Amino acid sequence: xxxxxxxxxxxxxxxxxxxxxxxxxxxxxxxxxxxxxxxxxxxxxxxxxxxxxxxxxxxxxxxxxxxxxxxxxxxxxxxxxxxxxxxxxxxxxxxxxxxxxxxxxxxxxxxxxxxxxxxxxxxxxxxxxxxxxxxxxxxxxxxxxxxxxxxxxxxxxxxxxxxxxxxxxxxxxxxxxxxxxxxxxxxxxxxxxxxxxxxxxxxxxxxxxxxxxxxxxxxxxxxxxxxxxxxxxxxxxxxxxxxxxxxxxxxxxxxxxxxxxxxxxxxxxxxxxxxxxxxxxxxxxxxxxxxxxxxxxxxxxxxxxxxxxxxxxxxxxxxxxxxxxxxxxxxxxxxxxxxxxxxxxxxxxxxxxxxxxxxxxxxxxxxxxxxxxxxxxxxxxxxxxxxxxxxxxxxxxxxxxxxxxxxxxxxxxxxxxxxxxxxxxxxxxxxxxxxxxxxxxxxxxxxxxxxxxxxxxxxxxxxxxxxxxxxxxxxxxxxxxxxxxx
Amino acid sequence: xxxxxxxxxxxxxxxxxxxxxxxxxxxxxxxxxxxxxxxxxxxxxxxxxxxxxxxxxxxxxxxxxxxxxxxxxxxxxxxxxxxxxxxxxxxxxxxxxxxxxxxxxxxxxxxxxxxxxxxxxxxxxxxxxxxxxxxxxxxxxxxxxxxxxxxxxxxxxxxxxxxxxxxxxxxxxxxxxxxxxxxxxxxxxxxxxxxxxxxxxxxxxxxxxxxxxxxxxxxxxxxxxxxxxxxxxxxxxxxxxxxxxxxxxxxxxxxxxxxxxxxxxxxxxxxxxxxxxxxxxxxxxxxxxxxxxxxxxxxxxxxxxxxxxxxxxxxxxxxxxxxxxxxxxxxxxxxxxxxxxxxxxxxxxxxxxxxxxxxxxxxxxxxxxxxxxxx
Numbered sequence: 029x030x031x032x033x034x035x036x037x038x039x040x041x042x043x044x045x046x047x048x049x050x051x052x053x054x055x056x057x058x059x060x061x062x063x064x065x066x067x068x069x070x071x072x073x074x075x076x077x078x079x080x081x082x083x084x085x086x087x088x089x090x091x092x093x094x095x096x097x098x099x100x101x102x103x104x105x106x107x108x109x110x111x112x113x114x115x116x117x118x119x120x121x122x123x124x125x126x127x128x129x130x131x132x133x134x135x136x137x138x139x140x141x142x143x144x145x146x147x148x149x150x151x152x153x154x155x156x157x158x159x160x161x162x163x164x165x166x167x168x169x170x171x172x173x174x175x176x177x178x179x180x181x182x183x184x185x186x187x188x189x190x191x192x193x194x195x196x197x198x199x200x201x202x203x204x205x206x207x208x209x210x211x212x213x214x215x216x217x218x219x220x221x222x223x224x225x226x227x228x229x230x231x232x233x234x235x236x237x238x239x240x241x242x243x244x245x246x247x248x249x250x251x252x253x254x255x256x257x258x259x260x261x262x263x264x265x266x267x268x269x270x271x272x273x274x275x276x277x278x279x280x281x282x283x284x285x286x287x288x289x290x291x292x293x294x295x296x297x298x299x300x301x302x303x304x305x306x307x308x309x310x311x312x313x314x315x316x317x318x319x320x321x322x323x324x325x326x327x328x329x330x331x332x333x334x335x336x337x338x339x340x341x342x343x344x345x346x347x348x349x350x351x352x353x354x355x356x357x358x359x360x361x362x363x364x365x366x367x368x369x370x371x372x373x374x375x376x377x378x379x380x381x382x383x384x385x386x387x388x389x390x391x392x393x394x395x396x397x398x399x400x401x402x403x404x405x406x407x408x409x410x411x412x413x414x415x416x417x418x419x420x421x422x423x424x425x426x427x428x429x430x431x432x433x434x435x436x437x438x439x440x441x442x443x444x445x446x447x448x449x450x451x452x453x454x455x456x457x458x459x460x461x462x463x464x465x466x467x468x469x470x471x472x473x474x475x476x477x478x479x480x481x482x483x484x485x486x487x488x489x490x491x492x493x494x495x496x497x498x499x500x501x502x503x504x505x506x507x508x509x510x511x512x513x514x
Numbered sequence: 515x516x517x518x519x520x521x522x523x524x525x526x527x528x529x530x531x532x533x534x535x536x537x538x539x540x541x542x543x544x545x546x547x548x549x550x551x552x553x554x555x556x557x558x559x560x561x562x563x564x565x566x567x568x569x570x571x572x573x574x575x576x577x578x579x580x581x582x583x584x585x586x587x588x589x590x591x592x593x594x595x596x597x598x599x600x601x602x603x604x605x606x607x608x609x610x611x612x613x614x615x616x617x618x619x620x621x622x623x624x625x626x627x628x629x630x631x632x633x634x635x636x637x638x639x640x641x642x643x644x645x646x647x648x649x650x651x652x653x654x655x656x657x658x659x660x661x662x663x664x665x666x667x668x669x670x671x672x673x674x675x676x677x678x679x680x681x682x683x684x685x686x687x688x689x690x691x692x693x694x695x696x697x698x699x700x701x702x703x704x705x706x707x708x709x710x711x712x713x714x715x716x717x718x719x720x721x722x723x724x725x726x727x728x729x730x731x732x733x734x735x736x737x738x739x740x741x742x743x744x745x746x747x748x749x750x751x752x753x754x755x756x757x758x759x760x761x762x763x764x765x766x767x768x769x770x771x772x773x774x775x776x777x778x779x780x781x782x783x784x785x786x787x788x789x790x791x792x793x794x795x796x797x798x799x800x801x802x803x804x805x806x807x808x809x810x811x812x813x814x815x816x817x818x819x820x821x822x823x824x825x826x827x828x829x830x831x832x833x834x835x836x837x838x839x840x841x842x843x844x845x846x847x848x849x850x851x852x853x854x855x856x857x858x859x860x861x862x863x864x865x866x867x868x869x870x871x872x873x874x875x876x877x878x879x880x881x882x883x884x885x886x887x888x889x
Contacts, residue, residue: 198700206704323634326784437791438637445795446709449649452663453656466663 033060058125067118101134151292173254226269242416243456244275263447276457282417310408315432323436339395508509529731536739538799539715549769556705559697563705568744581867590720618804619834686756711852714859
């Protein structure tokens, strides 16, 4: 080791608080190469950097030194203190005795997996590939779908200790600028300790932190993301996350799958209707059962009432408790299935479903009818293409059940009214959440509900590209000076 | 207070939404029970009273919108200040706010009574009233656009319920409508006046006008809304005349709900349970719009915070609507409010529009004579 390289090593060690993992390699007497182990591509380093630097020749300046390096991404820096951040994220530092500053060479190689199949948003047709944890790969995937100069990429730095990097992607011509502005503002105003997952980031960007429903959607599918970009939405990508944030989203967007466009219009329309039907079913089916059997026997005609009463005759609980027991056991099954490894989870589901279901009826805990209704409503909630929205829907079933158990149909009406008001009050990046139902838009309604043939070819039918003005948002106090309202 | 007032762009809404607002606020809870009141005076010619009252409503709306167009962008509170000066204007505004307060309270109480009679006889009134006012506060905090969103929802409820009235038609005896014009004109007129209680509410356009973005379409959509609710009133009136026998109709307090009892599906019957409870959405829009009108008055005249005032107004309405107990009391209150409805929704706006026309003509002459004088 040369004297010079030791000098550099000491300086750097001090800057990284004597943490281990720093490697300093002296090349000749006047050149030192420093990097952190494990974060670099060793083959690249050896071949294109270490193997090419001159050992014997006398080099006057860094510019001359640059000629020897066979790596494109090289930056100059003035002070070692400026370069430390890059060093610990995998860059190599090359310094020259007598020269001011040094070079940062990009030999970063952070472990990542290769793109696999989409798991949380599986479809039957269309591309299967999913995003990975590497942001660069993800952007490359997106660029393979949209090869246009209008596809904009903007890096945003989050003010946090982890220094997480995020990227904002949008189409220039689709006029996504108001949303881009909002996102910039929100990120700038927020300071946080650590930001690891993109779901956390999603909450940071949300208009209303206390809303029951998600305002932006998470997606791991490049084709879905590309479609959203073409609709004029903004995509936020966080380094180290395989899921990107798509916004602004309307309520109805959560019930659309990319597959709707891939299938023929009839099938696409049918599945959309089916999902809407499933939504209504999963929210109202069990509460209606509870309300009808607790308070409103009159509503059920005699031929139907008879089997209902017979199946309930052995159940000692009131309908509310009966329904709650069943709903909670279904939730338990789902949660257990989600936490366990795939193979065990499947067995768990089958065993739990059959055993608990059958045994519960025989033990007189629930009626057969209710098991069917609960299973139907659970199925209904799983048809939602977006997992977050599906969870929200399952969650709101419980207060609805309790309201139905206490006040019957009035309770259901009350909670429905509450939900409607809540949905009407919600905004996503300042856009009304219930669009195109409210504010009603004829074209939007036709396009989102009916899937007409033109809507298969035109993406510009959505919330973001519509000419409705942004709504006043009830932002939390951090964002009070946002001028997005106008 | 500025007479002319233009709200921020993000509070404005499109004129076609007025259609939903007018429909909801006119139909409200009154549609359940109005048939008997009209039938009492006009007999089986009650539908003529409904048509007559509807035509008068169209005329009133026409006058109101013409008056608003003269001003450009103002509401009733502003017009009062402009025409009658500060003191008299404040008094008149307070009168209107008090009127809306009473309307809100009676609306709430009427709906709760329907629930108590048809679904839960033992349900304490205060519970439903408190729940309703909680919803009112929550939606009111969202602002005028959320309120109008609820109106759109309410209209969907009204639309689907309207289709349910097909079933009673199967039992219709159409000859009960004959002979036409058996009742004398005076009684038909009297029936039309009684319709005032059900049809009122459209005068909220006086307060909503500044918030409309494309004001030139106001007339069209308001008239369409009035026409829609007139059709619904007319149809339910005719159906109840042909469905009930005369003495039956005179004895049923809520004929519209009675008619729904006949509907029967293999999996569901007694649909009035569902309709009465879902009607909460329609009743809520009325409460929302009326409380909004009151808080708007506080905001306009004294610049008080609308949200704080909403909570206070809601508490007062709860107290007020809890003060009626028996059905006889509520019926009496309905009759009393009905008179005020006719006065403040029909007669006074007509009168005001005439006064405004005269004032404007006077001012124009004055301005032109001044112009000549200076020349």
